Amino acid sequence: MSPAHGFRGRHVVSAEDFSKDELLHLLDTAAFFEHDVGPRLAGKILATLFFEPSTRTRLSFESAMHRLGGSVIGFADEKATSRTKGESLADTIRMVEGYCDAIVIRHPMEGAARLAAETARVPVINGGDGSNQHPTQTFLDLYTIRKATGRLDGLRVGFFGDLRYSRTVHSLAKALLHFDVAMSFIGPPMLRLPQELRETLGARGRLGREVEGLDDARPLDVLYVTRIQKERFPDPADYERMKNAYRLDRAAAERFGPDLKILHPLPRVTEVATDVDDLPGALYFEQARNGVTVRKALLSLVLADADASGGGLA
Ligand code: NCD
Numbered sequence: 001m002s003p004a005h006g007f008r009g010r011h012v013v014s015a016e017d018f019s020k021d022e023l024l025h026l027l028d029t030a031a032f033f034e035h036d037v038g039p040r041l042a043g044k045i046l047a048t049l050f051f052e053p054s055t056r057t058r059l060s061f062e063s064a065m066h067r068l069g070g071s072v073i074g075f076a077d078e079k080a081t082s083r084t085k086g087e088s089l090a091d092t093i094r095m096v097e098g099y100c101d102a103i104v105i106r107h108p109m110e111g112a113a114r115l116a117a118e119t120a121r122v123p124v125i126n127g128g129d130g131s132n133q134h135p136t137q138t139f140l141d142l143y144t145i146r147k148a149t150g151r152l153d154g155l156r157v158g159f160f161g162d163l164r165y166s167r168t169v170h171s172l173a174k175a176l177l178h179f180d181v182a183m184s185f186i187g188p189p190m191l192r193l194p195q196e197l198r199e200t201l202g203a204r205g206r207l208g209r210e211v212e213g214l215d216d217a218r219p220l221d222v223l224y225v226t227r228i229q230k231e232r233f234p235d236p237a238d239y240e241r242m243k244n245a246y247r248l249d250r251a252a253a254e255r256f257g258p259d260l261k262i263l264h265p266l267p268r269v270t271e272v273a274t275d276v277d278d279l280p281g282a283l284y285f286e287q288a289r290n291g292v293t294v295r296k297a298l299l300s301l302v303l304a305d306a307d308a309s310g311g312g313l314a
Contacts, residue, residue, distance in 0.1 A: 007301035011117040012125040015135040015171040020178035027143050030290075030297035037296070039069025044303055047100035048074030049092070050127065051083070051107045052231075056266060057127045057136070060291035061104050064299055067292070073099060093119045102303055105129075108231075123302050131165040131194075131232050137265050138171040140294040144287040145222055148261050153180040158220040160186040161246055161271055163193045165229035168265040170197055172224065177204055184209040186217045188245045190238070191228070214252050223248070223256065225264045227271050249273040253281075263287055 007022070018026075046065045050058050054076065062072045075081055083092065089107070093116045096103060105116050106127035113126030113133070128134040146152050157176060159169050163185050173193075176183060183206060185193055192210060193201075201207040211217055225248055233239040253262060253276050264272060264284040276282050 007298075008303075009123055010302055011113075011120075011123055012135055012298065012302065013113045013117050014126070014133045015138040015175040016177075018135075018175070023139070023142060023175060023178060026139055026294070026297060026301065027146060029301060030139075030143050030294045031147075033293050033297045033300070037068070037300070040300055041065065041068035041070035041304055044068075044070040044102075045100040046070060046072050046074075046299065047096050047103045048072060048076075048127075049096065049103060049105045049107075050074065050076045051078045051105070051112075052128065054106055054127065056288050056291055057106065057134075058104075060288070061125075061127070061136075061295050061299075063292050064295035068296055068299065070299075070303075074104075089115060090119045093124075097122045102299070125298070125302070128167055131167050131170070131229065133171045134167040134265075135171055136291075136295060136298060137168045138175045139298060140287060140291045141168070141172050141224070141263060141265070142175060143294050144263060144283055144290050145261065147290070148281075148283055149221060152176075155179075155221045156182045156184070156219060157222040157224060158184045158186050158217045159224050159226075160214065160217070160248065161226040162191045162228045163187050163226075164191045165232035166226040166265075169224070169226055170194070173197065173201065177201070177206060182208055184211065184217055184220070186211050186214060188212060188242060190242060191245070214248065215255065218256055220256055220260060222261045222263060223253075225262065225272055227264075227267060227269045244270065247271055247273065248276060250275045250279070253279055 048058050048061055058076060065072050097120045102123045103120060104125045104127045105113050107129050110130035110132040112129045113124060117124040126133055126135055163169050173183060198207055228243055230239050250273055261281045261283055266284055266288055
């Protein structure tokens with residue numbers, strides 16, 4: 001295995017920690033993992049520590065681990081843990097690392113996964129830290145886009161919705177810096193990208209257009225929609241004001257033409273009308289399914305023998 005593809009034993013904290021080569025290697029490995037690859041993680045244990053609600057991320061990690069012959073321990077509700085007795089995150093990690101071969105953590109605090117990685121002697125995978133990052137969602141987003149369009153370079157990608165608090169947007173926008181993608185950002189001004197990310201993108205000449213309405217965003221190849229991140233609003237009154245501020249309906253989607261690919265990390269609330277679902281470009285449920293394939297590939301690369309097993313994985 002080339003050192004450029006050093007996934008083995010590595011923490012997965014932020015999408016920006018991965019080079020273009022590494023991202024492509026992961027996507028190629030995932031494509032290979034669409035086939036049954038056997039129980040290559042037999043005997044390995046994954047711990048899933050979810051301090052915040054999750055459906056897809058936790059279940060798809062669990063499914064991936066089981067499909068690879070490994071097992072899973074963990075919790076989906078911190079109320080059932082010693083956190084309620086006042087245990088620190090660092091102490092929880094120091095203990096859990098003795099029970100498993102890798103940890104997936106989701107936590108409301110930005111930087112929690114980085115902190116866990118600094119403490120842990122086993123690889124830590126960030127399943128979402130506050131509104132900061134969600135790198136494994138980014139990996140499956142890239143996989144879905146590439147599978148649907150055949151490429152990552154030369155695309156026009158529009159992000160639509162809560163750009164301020166959506167960690168999936170922040171992660172994906174950073175990863176897309178590796179590719180020749182024209183990014184635009186669509187939504188109410190109050191929910192626009194955080195200033196720090198605007199500056200990062202701006203410094204690379206990649207901030208693109210920031211517009212309020214979908215009709216100002218055409219043409220696009222990919223529209224990436226997110227729900228309002230209700231739980232991140234410091235002031236509930238602001239959430240109440242914004243909660244119906246944007247929506248993709250079928251007519252608006254159709255104005256982009258038949259080739260538009262629509263992605264959404266899910267869960268959906270009201271921001272995508274359900275009659276969008278049967279447009280051929282509505283990929284969000286397929287995107288969620290791809291989560292298992294991509295997480296199988298990631299777990300194998302981080303934990304096991306994917307580097308030693310041949311089959312196009314080296
Ligand atoms: C996302 C998340 O948790 O950030 N969900 C997911 O993992 N698919 C998006 C969201 O909660 O809106």
